Amino acid sequence: MRQPEFQRLDERTIDVRSSRRALLGAAGAVGALATIPVVGRMLQLGAASASPSKAQDVKILQLVLQLEYTQVAFYEQALRQAGLTGDLRHFARTALEHERQHLAAIRKALGAKAGAKPRFDFGQKTRSAPAFTQAAIQLEDIAVAGYNGQATNLTKGTLAAAAEIVSVEARHAAWVRAIAGQVAAPDPVDEPMTAKQAAQGLHEIGLRT
Amino acid sequence: MDSFEHSADFLTTVDRDGALAETRSHAERTLSRRRLFGMTLAGAGAITIARTAGAHAAAGLPASDVDILNYALVLEYLQASFYTEAERSGALTGKTAEAARIVGATERAHVKAFLKLLGSQAVKRPTFDFQGTTEQQRPFLKTAVAFEDLAVAAYKGQAPKLQANPVLAAAVGIHSVEARHAAWMRQLFGITPAVDAFDRPASRRSINRVVASTQFIVSRPKLTGRKKPEFTG
Numbered sequence: 001m002r003q004p005e006f007q008r009l010d011e012r013t014i015d016v017r018s019s020r021r022a023l024l025g026a027a028g029a030v031g032a033l034a035t036i037p038v039v040g041r042m043l044q045l046g047a048a049s050a051s052p053s054k055a056q057d058v059k060i061l062q063l064v065l066q067l068e069y070t071q072v073a074f075y076e077q078a079l080r081q082a083g084l085t086g087d088l089r090h091f092a093r094t095a096l097e098h099e100r101q102h103l104a105a106i107r108k109a110l111g112a113k114a115g116a117k118p119r120f121d122f123g124q125k126t127r128s129a130p131a132f133t134q135a136a137i138q139l140e141d142i143a144v145a146g147y148n149g150q151a152t153n154l155t156k157g158t159l160a161a162a163a164e165i166v167s168v169e170a171r172h173a174a175w176v177r178a179i180a181g182q183v184a185a186p187d188p189v190d191e192p193m194t195a196k197q198a199a200q201g202l203h204e205i206g207l208r209t
Numbered sequence: 210m211d212s213f214e215h216s217a218d219f220l221t222t223v224d225r226d227g228a229l230a231e232t233r234s235h236a237e238r239t240l241s242r243r244r245l246f247g248m249t250l251a252g253a254g255a256i257t258i259a260r261t262a263g264a265h266a267a268a269g270l271p272a273s274d275v276d277i278l279n280y281a282l283v284l285e286y287l288q289a290s291f292y293t294e295a296e297r298s299g300a301l302t303g304k305t306a307e308a309a310r311i312v313g314a315t316e317r318a319h320v321k322a323f324l325k326l327l328g329s330q331a332v333k334r335p336t337f338d339f340q341g342t343t344e345q346q347r348p349f350l351k352t353a354v355a356f357e358d359l360a361v362a363a364y365k366g367q368a369p370k371l372q373a374n375p376v377l378a379a380a381v382g383i384h385s386v387e388a389r390h391a392a393w394m395r396q397l398f399g400i401t402p403a404v405d406a407f408d409r410p411a412s413r414r415s416i417n418r419v420v421a422s423t424q425f426i427v428s429r430p431k432l433t434g435r436k437k438p439e440f441t442g
Contacts, residue, residue, distance in 0.1 A: 004407050094403060101406035144385045151381040152374040160369040164407040166381070167361050167388035171403035174392035183311060184396070185389035188318040189382040 003101070004161035006109030009058045052155040058113055060150045063195055064162070065106045067143055069117055070207045071099040074139060077126040084129055087179045092132070095140075095172045102165050109161075122206035133180050139205050140173035144190055146198035270326075271372040278376065279332045280413060281383075282323040284363055286334045287425065288356055289316040295343040305346055305397050309353075312390050319383055326376075335426045350398040357391035359419060362411035 050056060075096035078084060084092050107114045125135035147166035151159055174184035193201065270278075292313030295301055301309050324331050342352040364384035371377040392402035420426065 094401065098403065098406040105407075148378075148381045148385060151368070152377050156369040160365075160410070163365045163368055163381070163384070164409065166385055167365065167391075167408040168403055168406060170385035170388035171392035171408075174389035175396060175402040178393055178396040178402070184308070184393035185312065185315065185386055188315040188386065189322075189379065190385045190389075192378065192382065 003105045003108070004164040005157070006061075006105055006161040007054075007057075007157055008111050009054055009061065009109055009113060009158075052153060054155065056153060057155055057158045058110065060153060060195075061106055061110050061158070062113070062115055063150075063198065064147070065103070065110060065114060066118060066207060067146055067198065067202060068099055068103040068106055070120065070202050070205060071139060071143065072096065072103050073117075073120045074122060074126065074135070074205065075099060077120075077122055078132045078136075081126050082129055082132040084132065088129055088133065088176075091172075091175055091179060092136075095136075095176075098168055098172070102168075105161075105165075109158075118207055118209035120206045121208050125206060133176060135205060136176045137173060137180070137182075138201070140169055140176065142193065142198055142201040142205070143169035144173055145193035146195070146201075148190055149192035149194055149198065151192075270376065274371055274373050274376050275327065275330055277367045277371060278323055278327055279330070281364065281367065281380070282320065282327065282332060283335065284360055284416075284420075285316055285319040285323060287337065287420070288360065289313065289320045290334070290337045291339055291343060291352070291356060291425075292316055294337075294339060295349050298344045300344050301346055301349060305350060308393055308397055309349070312353075312393070315386065315390070322379070326379075337425050338427045339425055340423075347398075350394060353394040354391065354398050354400070357387055357394050359411070359416060360387040361391055361408055363413075363416045365408060365410035366412055366416070 075092050079089070079092050079096065082092075122135070125131050144166060147162055147169065150162070154162060170190070178184040292309050295309050296306075296313055339352070342348040361384065364380060364387060368377060368380050368384060371380055388408065395402040
């Protein structure tokens with residue numbers, strides 16, 4: 001399978017000025033969420049509205065990495081525990097395969113800067129087909145909104161590579177909705193999420209660490 | 210990025226299920242009849258955007274963004290007209306009719322948004338002839354799948370070229386909606402909504418070539434059946 005051309009970002013040093021600005025910005029946004037280490041790191045990104053740079057790409061891809069880890073773990077666990085059958089099982093298997101490839105591409109791009117696999121607690125969301133369906137819709141919507149929210153923060157090269165992933169997440173979101181008998185594309189334009197909102201959404205789904 | 214310069218490769222990728230290719234061959238079969246009626250087939254000519262003179266872009270947008278927005282507008286016109294015509298034909302039933310109604314409303318909203326954004330610099334709506342694909346459910350779905358996959362690849366190809374951040378933010382929000390539509394239409398047609406882990410972009414040239422090959426864009430309204438006015442002057 002061909003991967004998008006994410007540029008390797010780990011050889012670059014993070015621009016001190018922009019990361020400091022991000023940290024200072026984050027200080028104002030620290031709430032209960034920031035006590036969770038991974039979410040705390042992501043909050044820094046929410047404040048990093050500096051113009052696109054390789055250093056900022058790294059931070060954004062680290063958030064994306066958490067997202068892809070969450071998706072892989074969610075589908076793996078659901079396929080083991082949720083008793084998925086028929087269309088829903090086919091969807092979960094296909095989505096898992098895609099998310100694994102996304103994860104591999106993001107890890108490769110981040111190289112040594114890729115964080116370790118986080119822990120998860122999906123609770124009941126991976127234990128029944130109806131709960132799985134609702135959580136999958138939520139998770140795929142977070143993926144779309146999270147990627148879209150970073151479009152203007154990414155360098156053009158990384159944006160082009162990320163764009164090859166986000167539309168697949170959108171296809172997943174519509175697919176699982178269609179299986180559930182819902183309107184598959186409810187809005188004319190997908191609303192973006194900030195990094196903070198995306199991190200909060202992932203936490204609600206079950207991302208820990 | 211522009212790795213689809215060979216139209217055959219492009220068609221087999223974007224048009225995985227042969228809808229556009231089939232439509233094209235249908236168009237070729239009917240070509241002689243169409244020539245008989247003296248119709249001018251504009252094909253690629255119609256989608257080639259009339260470049261606006263001068264550097265005064267709409268709402269202070271960079272000229273290159275205006276150009277890309279007009280290109281997107283033509284694709285939105287195409288989709289909006291397609292769904293509207295299908296809805297009016299009354300040929301769609303059940304879930305497909307419902308989806309066409311919702312997706313059609315969305316495509317019309319996209320057209321409206323681009324018209325507002327572009328103001329006087331917006332290109333005019335071309336005349337379309339969907340070659341009967343809006344009059345039966347299966348050909349409708351097959352063509353819808355092709356259009357939506359095409360739109361996803363088109364937006365993906367242009368997004369990194371947009372300069373103004375508000376325009377980019379809007380474009381990515383539409384890009385993912387087109388992907389949702391593509392998945393929905395695929396599901397209704399009975400094929401996998403998400404085939405690969407990565408969706409590839411397509412260049413403008415490739416998109417134009419595919420659109421031209423369908424012959425859905427005609428240069429002027431159908432004249433068939435229209436009589437000359439009885440009185441002139």
